[in-house]
Amino acid sequence: MLDMKFVRDNLETVRTMLKNRNNPLSLDGFSDLEKKRREILSETEQLKNQRNSTSKKIGAMKKAGENTDAISAEMREVGAKISELDNELRDVEEKLRDFLLHIPNMPKEDVPIGKDDSQNPEVRRHGEPRKFDFAPKAHWDLGESLNILDFDRAAKVSGARFTFYRGLGARLERACINFMMDLHANKHGYTEMLAPYIVNRDSMIGTGQLPKFAEDMFKVENSDFYLVPTAEVPTTNYHRDEILSAENLPEYYSCYTACFRAEAGSAGRDTRGLIRQHQFNKVELIKFTKPEDSWNELESMVDAAEDVLRILEIPYRVVLLCTGDMSFTSAKTYDIEVWMPAQDKYREISSCSNCTDYQARRANIKFRRDTKSKPEFVHTLNGSGIAVGRTVAAILENYQQEDGSVLIPKALVPYMGGVEKICK
């Protein structure tokens, strides 16, 4: 969340930001609440001061054997007033907190203002989309005809937006996970993690999924548990309520998890194939950095994610998200979009964001520059490194042959136990 004082002192700037993000939140009432909070606080603290000093006095009087009935009665009234004010204060602070939890992060100055994804500027491209001398098939058709993806049985067993991988399909998904984890651990310096798939409410608030996006999550019934929508949640909250030491920064983590998303509101979109599933695999990259380093760290994180596609030799482009398309917690986001021949367009396969101190403030993650200095909020970054199901889809479409077989990218062959091609 944003700093309360920042919102108070920059109300119009925050309003403009909300408008640029197409966020309808109204800040009416915020200033009054903020002012009210300080008024109550000053009054209640004054009374507490009185109570504290008088209570000490009462202790001394009792020791001296004096009667304290009158003064105790007086303090009882002060106490009643205090608890009345405290209740009022709690109410005001709850409302303020609710405001703050619903205000998204401030975009960096160089983020273009725009309505939606049509206004995301392209930053760079890598690789030439292959020229097919036959009509390329969609990955779901390839997967079914090769008998490596089974959407029908997944629908029977679970429902829409689930998939069975089988045989070399399952092997390919697993090969991608292993390849990505090895790449980030060995080449890019990320510490490998495996995290819980179920997290509590505080974690979901810490990274910004709650309270606003509850309908996008799967909640475990009769509990306060949620299925993780991304490894960003457990991995960023790994350091919740901690003060990190400066010499450990930046901290890099890579974490594979399955991801669970309700996909409410995307009915009818990407109904076929691996693109939009209730459960999918993802390798996530997470960084905790000093504030002054986070922008460079964002660039190197995107590069690490791009590296996956470069090594797999699949064409992609990088776009910079405009204000209207950026996620809630992000100050700046690059999306990597992979070339999908059957759709004849680039599709998102990774999203890398610098959340600056926004999540750190929610999750209370700080660091200390040295023993004498006050703790400061870290910056948190997260990025897909990369979405595994979409990678498999991209491999199937980009590496397909006219006879319906699919070649395995060279870098994955060792992870496939030497298999170089998937055929019928």
Added chain:
RNA sequence: GGAGAGUUGUCCGAGUGGUUGAAGGAGCACGAUUGGAAAUCGUGUGUGCGUUGAUAGCGUACCGAGGGUUCGAAUCCCUCACUCUCCGCCA
């Protein structure tokens, strides 16, 4: 799931109603000592909020979380979470 024990500052660890933000120790920082270091000695060493020009001072809150009793709670009561031990079950 059953029974019991715990949760205090960076760490260890005292503290069962009053001057305790919290004994003592360790660590750390600064200073003294030293040719330099170790050892030793001295001083200091939490966070949030409010006030403020101020990372000064003052006030306030915080001893797992939330509520209650009391003039006053780390200390008493209630609820919850987590940790540990034993039993049961189990990949």
